[in-house]
Amino acid sequence: MRFLPVLRKLAQAYQSFEHYSASHLKSIGLTMTQFDIIATLGNQPPMTCKELGEKTLVTKGTLTGVLERLEGKGIIRRETNREDARSQMVSLTQDGQQLFEKVFPEHVTYLGRAFCKLTAREVEELSGSLEKLRSIF
Template identity: 50%
Template sequence: MDEKQAIETAAHEAFLPTLNALVFAYHAYRSYADAHIRQLGLTASQFDVICTLGNTPRMAFNKLAQKTLTTKGELTGIIDRLEKKGLVRREVPPNDRRSFLAILTPEGEKLFEQVFPAHIEYLKECFATLEIEEIEEIRLAIEKIRSLFP
């Protein structure tokens, strides 16, 4: 098979429309969600950290990086900016002085209590036309797609 035939064959793979739909759905979601997050005065990454920490008293940087799908290097910059805003503080755990814990300040907790429910309500509008069963079917399909990738 020559290069042109290989490209033509690849372009007709049965999974490509599904993959394209997934990518376009993700981009539509990010665009919609990020617009609201910007109105709240945060970046998407900052919002993610605030919401992740809002459900726990404190979290180690490496675990926070995993939960927010950021690298530890990116997370350091995000935490730096949130510290400057007075929303997050760092703490050195007594049993491991080489690592840090991230903790919401009282101001950060207050912000979490305001922005998290507001953002969920904002997103809920998108799903209002779907039945509970449809939402569950979509979730299961997305989880199945996720399981395909190592």
């Protein structure tokens, strides 16, 4: 049971990150989920909803609603997949790409203000530890 304090710290760290990140995204008019989708689609060719779900942290049930709202705002477009008419291809519109080009570097800079408090070695160690933790599950 010595892992229980680690789980608590992991959850607290994620909650702190989410609060820090979400407050900035809210100030620029986006949710974490919307940003995740826009960031994933930015500078990329169209992808299926399945691919988008796999590349983001968005569950299938949530993805549908968020895509509908982003499409309604003119940020993304969904078109029938020419290779498989049962699926749709999702991409950013021109307005969506412009939004990506504005908010992505802005948010990365914002996150960088927190991460710059760590040394390069600490970042590398954290990355290794998190990858090791992910791999055991």
